[in-house]
Amino acid sequence: MKIRFISFISHKWLRLILLWPALVFLLSFFVFLLIDRIFPFRVPEVSWSKVVYASDSTLLHAFLSKDDKWRIPVRLDEITPGLEKAFIFKEDRLFYYHPGVNPFSVCRAVFNNITKGRRTSGASTITMQVVRLLDPAPRTYKAKIREMFRSLQLEWHLDKKEILQLYINLLPYGGNIEGVKAASLYYFAEEPRELSLAQIAMLTVIPNDPNALRPDENADLLRLKRDFWLKKMGRKALFSPAVIADALNEPFSFQRYPIVRKAPHLSYRLKKINAVSEIYTTINPSIQHRVETLSAAYVRRLRSFQIGNLAVVVVNNRTTEVEAYLGSAGFDEDAWQGQVDGVQALRSPGSALKPALYAMAFDQGLITPKMVVTDVPQNFSGYRPENYDETYRGKVSIEQALSLSLNVPAVELLNTYGVDRFNNKLAKSGFRWIASNKVKLGLSTILGGCGTTLEELTTLYAAFANEGIVQKLKYLKNENSEVADTLCSPGAAFVITDILTRLQRPDLPNHYQMAANLPKIAWKTGTSYGRRDGWAVGYNSNYTIGVWTGNFQGNGVPELNGAEFAVPLLFNIFNAIQSLQNDDWFAPTPDLDYRLVCSESGLPPDTFCVNRVIDYFLPGISPSMRCNHLEKHFVNQNQTISYCRNCIPEKGYREVMYPFLPPELIAWYSEMQIPFKAVPEHNPECPSVKATGAPTITSLTDGAEYLIFNNRKQQLMLACNTENGVTKVYWYLNDKFYKTASPNEKVFFFPDAGNYKISCTDDRGRNSDMWVRVTFI
Ligand SMILES: [Zn+2]
Ligand SMILES: [Zn+2]
Incomplete structure (x- = not known):
C-alpha cells in the first residue's frame, strides 16, 4: 500500500x-x-443594559446601556431553537461549515461586481456581520477585505455558538432597540424563549432595514416581508406546512410594550452596588405583582386622608429571601416623592420596637407574660411618658402591657433593663442609625424616639419567626444567609409570638373586629410621635411582612395610625398570598416551661393566693420568689390602727392580710379616688414614735446579725414608721446617703458583709440609727 x-x-x-x-x-x-x-482583534467591550431578574429568571427591570441603548444580553439556550434555525436559513446557511468567510459567496459577489458593475451584500456571513456590528466601517473594498480578515480572526478565537450569540444580541431593531431580547420584549412583550414562528420571522427581517421595517413605523411592509420569508421557509421544508400556515395566519397589530419595570426601587438599589450586568434577585414575581396591585388600589384610600405613600417588604422566613419589595406606591409619582425608597427611609418606629424589649427582658428573668406591673403616671428623672389613649390601668400583666402597647410599663421596663444594653442589642441586630447614635438615646427609644427603617423592622420581626435568630435579608439569589445576631432565646420568641397573636387589642381595625377573613398572624403596630408614620409588621411561620404608611415629606396627619391604615394592607397581603403558605404554627420551644402562678402578681403562689393561672417561664432564669400580693399586719379589732413590733399590745390585736401595693400605685389610687384596702394608720401611742417623734426602723432589728446566702442576690429591706404628717424619709447606710422614699415605701439594698449603721431621717430632720451585722454564708 x-x-x-x-x-x-x-x-x-x-x-x-x-x-x-x-x-x-x-x-x-x-x-x-x-x-x-x-493586529489582534479584540472583541470591543459591549455596553449592555443592566438587567434585574426575578427569582424565576423573568425580567424585573432593565436599564439603558451606557450608550443609551436597550441592549439586553440573552444566551443562546434562552431563545427558542426556531430563531437560530431561521437566522441561519436566512442569513448564512453554511454558517457552521465556513471559517468566517464563505469562499463561494465571495467568488459570486466578485463575479457579480465585475459583470453587473454593482456591489451586492450577499457575500456577508453571520461572522462578517458581527464584525461590522462590533466595528462599523464604510463599505469600501479595503474595508471589506479588512472585515473578511477580522472574520477569520473572530472564528479563530471564538466558537460558532459564541459568534451566533453575539450576533443575536447586537442586531439593530430600530431606534435604540438592539438584540433579539430587547426587540422581543419591546415589540411583542415576550421572552425570546416564548416567540411564535411569525414573531421569529419578523425578528429575522427587521435588521435588514431596521428603521424602515420597524413594526411601529411600517407594519404592513414588515408583514409582507414576514410572509415572504415564511413561505420560503415552507418551500425549503424548514418548518412543517401546518406550522407555516399557522404563522401566516397569525394576526399582527403593532403595540409598543414598555420594557418591564417591576420592583424599581430594589432594582436601582442593587444596580448601584453591583458591577455585573445581570442581577438575579430573590423577588417572587407573583407575590411582587400581588403586592403592587393591592398597594396601588390601597393607596387611593390613604390619599383621601392626605396620607401620600406606603412601602412594603415581604420576606420568606425559611430562606430570609425578600420576595416582594415596594419602595413606594408609584415610582413615577413625583407629586408623592415616588422615587424615595420607603423600605430604606429612616423613620420613627413608634411602638414597633416594644416586642424586642419584652423578649430581651424575658430572657433576663425580669418578666414573664403573666407578671403584674403598674401602669400609672410616672416620672423617670424628668421623663414622663403617657399612654397612647392617655388613660392608665393601675395594674396590668406584661402580656396586656405589650398587646395593649402601653407606654408607661414599656418605659419602666426599659429603665430596669437598661437603655444601653437595649440599644447595643438592637445595633447588633442590624439597626444602623441606632448603632451610630446610641450614646444620644434615652428611655424614649422604646416609644419611637429613634430612627429605623422598614427593612430593619421587618428583619427584627422575621427573627421572632426564626426562634430569635436575626438573619440579614437576602436580595440576591446566590447570596449566602448571614446571621447578624441572636435577638432572644427561642422561648422568648415563642412567648412574644403568643402575645402578638391575641385579638383583644386596640390596634385591630374596627371593621376587622368581626371579620372571618382575619389571617392567623402575630403582628404589632406602631404610630410615630406627631402621627407621621403608621406601621404594621406581622408574621406567621412562612412570611414576615412589613408595611409603612405616611408621607415622605414627614408631615403628620391627624388620622394617621398604624392600626387603621397599615394593618388592613398587611392583612390583605397575607390573605392574597395565602395559597403559597402552609398552616404550620409555632409551638412552645424546649427551653420553655410552664407553671402555676398567682394571678395577682404572676409569681409562684403562696398559701394565701387563691386565683392561679398557667404561665410560661424559663427555668432557672424567670423570677422564682413567692407571690407577695398580700402581707401580714398587726391591727386592732376594728382595723383602724396598725402596730409594729415595738407597740403591739399583749392581747386584743389581729393579724390581717393587706394587699401589698407599691407606693406609686397607692398615690395613683388615692388621686383617682379608687378604693383599695389600705393598711390602717400606725398606732399614735407607739413608744418609738412618741418618744422622739423620729422614724422607727421596722424592717430590721437593732444589733441583729443577718445571714445572707452568698450565691443568691439577696437584698435587705428598709422600712419605717413615722409620725403623721411626714411625707418623706431619707435613708443612710454607714452615714452615706442612700435613697429618698415616702414613709410607707419599702426600700431595698444589696449589702456587703460587715457592720452596717442604718439611719433614717424624716423631713423634719428627726433621725434614728440602728446597727446590724451582715454575714455571708
Ligand atoms: Zn398572690
Ligand atoms: Zn409601733
Whole structure:
C-alpha cells in the first residue's frame, strides 16, 4: 500500500498538484497567525443594559446601556431553537461549515461586481456581520477585505455558538432597540424563549432595514416581508406546512410594550452596588405583582386622608429571601416623592420596637407574660411618658402591657433593663442609625424616639419567626444567609409570638373586629410621635411582612395610625398570598416551661393566693420568689390602727392580710379616688414614735446579725414608721446617703458583709440609727 502510494505521488505533475496548494495553505495560515499576533482583534467591550431578574429568571427591570441603548444580553439556550434555525436559513446557511468567510459567496459577489458593475451584500456571513456590528466601517473594498480578515480572526478565537450569540444580541431593531431580547420584549412583550414562528420571522427581517421595517413605523411592509420569508421557509421544508400556515395566519397589530419595570426601587438599589450586568434577585414575581396591585388600589384610600405613600417588604422566613419589595406606591409619582425608597427611609418606629424589649427582658428573668406591673403616671428623672389613649390601668400583666402597647410599663421596663444594653442589642441586630447614635438615646427609644427603617423592622420581626435568630435579608439569589445576631432565646420568641397573636387589642381595625377573613398572624403596630408614620409588621411561620404608611415629606396627619391604615394592607397581603403558605404554627420551644402562678402578681403562689393561672417561664432564669400580693399586719379589732413590733399590745390585736401595693400605685389610687384596702394608720401611742417623734426602723432589728446566702442576690429591706404628717424619709447606710422614699415605701439594698449603721431621717430632720451585722454564708 505504502509503496503504491509513493509510486503514485512520484509522478512529478501529481506531486505539484497536491503539494503546492498544501504549501500555499500552510504559508497563508502562518501569515494569518502572524498578522493575528500583530493586529489582534479584540472583541470591543459591549455596553449592555443592566438587567434585574426575578427569582424565576423573568425580567424585573432593565436599564439603558451606557450608550443609551436597550441592549439586553440573552444566551443562546434562552431563545427558542426556531430563531437560530431561521437566522441561519436566512442569513448564512453554511454558517457552521465556513471559517468566517464563505469562499463561494465571495467568488459570486466578485463575479457579480465585475459583470453587473454593482456591489451586492450577499457575500456577508453571520461572522462578517458581527464584525461590522462590533466595528462599523464604510463599505469600501479595503474595508471589506479588512472585515473578511477580522472574520477569520473572530472564528479563530471564538466558537460558532459564541459568534451566533453575539450576533443575536447586537442586531439593530430600530431606534435604540438592539438584540433579539430587547426587540422581543419591546415589540411583542415576550421572552425570546416564548416567540411564535411569525414573531421569529419578523425578528429575522427587521435588521435588514431596521428603521424602515420597524413594526411601529411600517407594519404592513414588515408583514409582507414576514410572509415572504415564511413561505420560503415552507418551500425549503424548514418548518412543517401546518406550522407555516399557522404563522401566516397569525394576526399582527403593532403595540409598543414598555420594557418591564417591576420592583424599581430594589432594582436601582442593587444596580448601584453591583458591577455585573445581570442581577438575579430573590423577588417572587407573583407575590411582587400581588403586592403592587393591592398597594396601588390601597393607596387611593390613604390619599383621601392626605396620607401620600406606603412601602412594603415581604420576606420568606425559611430562606430570609425578600420576595416582594415596594419602595413606594408609584415610582413615577413625583407629586408623592415616588422615587424615595420607603423600605430604606429612616423613620420613627413608634411602638414597633416594644416586642424586642419584652423578649430581651424575658430572657433576663425580669418578666414573664403573666407578671403584674403598674401602669400609672410616672416620672423617670424628668421623663414622663403617657399612654397612647392617655388613660392608665393601675395594674396590668406584661402580656396586656405589650398587646395593649402601653407606654408607661414599656418605659419602666426599659429603665430596669437598661437603655444601653437595649440599644447595643438592637445595633447588633442590624439597626444602623441606632448603632451610630446610641450614646444620644434615652428611655424614649422604646416609644419611637429613634430612627429605623422598614427593612430593619421587618428583619427584627422575621427573627421572632426564626426562634430569635436575626438573619440579614437576602436580595440576591446566590447570596449566602448571614446571621447578624441572636435577638432572644427561642422561648422568648415563642412567648412574644403568643402575645402578638391575641385579638383583644386596640390596634385591630374596627371593621376587622368581626371579620372571618382575619389571617392567623402575630403582628404589632406602631404610630410615630406627631402621627407621621403608621406601621404594621406581622408574621406567621412562612412570611414576615412589613408595611409603612405616611408621607415622605414627614408631615403628620391627624388620622394617621398604624392600626387603621397599615394593618388592613398587611392583612390583605397575607390573605392574597395565602395559597403559597402552609398552616404550620409555632409551638412552645424546649427551653420553655410552664407553671402555676398567682394571678395577682404572676409569681409562684403562696398559701394565701387563691386565683392561679398557667404561665410560661424559663427555668432557672424567670423570677422564682413567692407571690407577695398580700402581707401580714398587726391591727386592732376594728382595723383602724396598725402596730409594729415595738407597740403591739399583749392581747386584743389581729393579724390581717393587706394587699401589698407599691407606693406609686397607692398615690395613683388615692388621686383617682379608687378604693383599695389600705393598711390602717400606725398606732399614735407607739413608744418609738412618741418618744422622739423620729422614724422607727421596722424592717430590721437593732444589733441583729443577718445571714445572707452568698450565691443568691439577696437584698435587705428598709422600712419605717413615722409620725403623721411626714411625707418623706431619707435613708443612710454607714452615714452615706442612700435613697429618698415616702414613709410607707419599702426600700431595698444589696449589702456587703460587715457592720452596717442604718439611719433614717424624716423631713423634719428627726433621725434614728440602728446597727446590724451582715454575714455571708
Ligand atoms: Zn398572690
Ligand atoms: Zn409601733
